[in-house]
Amino acid sequence: MAPPDDTEMMRRALDLARAAAEAGEAPVGCVIIDPATGTLVAEGANQPIGDHDPTAHAEIVALRAAGAALGNYRLTGLTLYVTLEPCAMCAGAISHARIGRVVWGADDPKGGAVIHGPQYFNQPTCHWRPETQGGVLAQESADLLKGFFRARRSRGTAGTGER
Numbered sequence: 830m831a832p833p834d835d836t837e838m839m840r841r842a843l844d845l846a847r848a849a850a851e852a853g854e855a856p857v858g859c860v861i862i863d864p865a866t867g868t869l870v871a872e873g874a875n876q877p878i879g880d881h882d883p884t885a886h887a888e889i890v891a892l893r894a895a896g897a898a899l900g901n902y903r904l905t906g907l908t909l910y911v912t913l914e915p916c917a918m919c920a921g922a923i924s925h926a927r928i929g930r931v932v933w934g935a936d937d938p939k940g941g942a943v944i945h946g947p948q949y950f951n952q953p954t955c956h957w958r959p960e961t962q963g964g965v966l967a968q969e970s971a972d973l974l975k976g977f978f979r980a981r982r983s984r985g986t987a988g989t990g991e992r
Contacts, residue, residue, distance in 0.1 A: 833862060833867055835910070835932050835962070835965045836965060836966060838860050838862060838908075838910040838932070839910050839912070839932065839934055839965045839966040839970075840966065841858075841860050841869075841872070841910070842858040842859055842860045842872075842887075842910045842911060842912050842934070843858060843912055843934070843966065843969060843970065843973065844858065845858025845859065845860070845872055845873070845874040845887065846858035846874060846875075846887070846912045846970070846973055847973065848874055849874035849875045849876065849887070850973070850977050852874075852876070852878075852879060853878060853879075854874065854875040854876055854877070854878055854879065855875050855974070855977065855978075856875070856912070856973045856974055856977045857874065857875045857886065857887040857911065857912050857913045857974075858872070858873070858874045858875075858887050858911070858912050859872060859873045859874070859887035859888050859890070859891040859909060859910065859911040859912075860872045860891065860909075860910045860911075861891050861892070861894075861895045861904070861907050861908070861909050861910075861928075862907065862908050862910070863906070863907055863908075864906070864907070864908050864929070864930070865906065870894075870895045870898055870899065870904075870907060871891045871892075871894035871895035871897075871898055872891055872894070873887045873888070873889070873890025873891035873892075873893075873894060874887050874890065875887045875890075876890060884918065886916065886918065886919050887911055887912075888909065888911055888915055888919035888922065888923065889918070889919060889922055891909065891911075892904065892909075892922055892923070892926050892928075895907065895926075896926070902925075902926065903926065903927050904926040904927060904928050905927040905928075905929060906929040907928055907929055907930075908928070908929060908930040908931075908932065909923060909928045909930070909931050909932070909959075910932045910933075910965075911931070911932075911933050911934070912933065912934040912935065912966075912970040912973070912974075913933060913934065913935050913937050913941075913970060913974065914933045914935065914936050914937040914940075914941030914942070914943050914944065914945065914963060915931065915933065915941065915942060915943055916937070916940050916941065916942050917942040917946065917947055917949055919942075920942045920943060920949035920950065921949060923959060924949070924950065924955055924956055924957045924958070924959070925956065925957070927957050928957075928959045929959055929960065930959050930960040930961070930962070931943070931959045931960070931961050931962070932961075932962045932963075932965050933961075933962075933963050933964075933965070933970075934963075934964070934965055934966045934967050934969065934970025934971070935967050935970035935971040935974060936963055936964070936967065943961055943963070944961075944963060
């Protein structure tokens with residue numbers, strides 16, 4: 830079976846991001862697949878507000894689910910798709926999990942840690958460096974985030990639930 834293409838997987842991550850937005854969470858979604866088989870291993874969406882957990886970013890939720898599904902904390906060779914460039918916390922978790930490839934939609938100049946900020950995977954202390962690719966459905970991902978936060982500002986709730 831051929832692995833799904835990047836656009837197809839990012840569309841699934843965007844569906845998860847929309848569901849997060851409907852739940853009042855910052856709209857970020859994540860999908861983890863096994864590219865060798867095309868199998869969906871796990872998925873997640875932002876849920877720090879609902880879970881009362883500051884670490885419940887979409888990537889962390891999906892990594893935890895993948896570890897549980899596979900019975901292993903090492904997720905070597907898997908591909909992680911996320912709608913927003915991972916932050917430093919998520920980049921660290923991705924590295925520790927040994928994810929093989931990370932694909933994201935929108936860049937995050939303020940909070941991203943792959944090509945912005947600390948550029949985590951380029952640090953000499955980084956234990957594992959996945960392949961990375963940004964910009965898959967970037968505009969759609971960015972528009973979803975911008976629309977969500979624009980609506981929150983107009984309701985006067987911009988300071989809550991931000992990622």
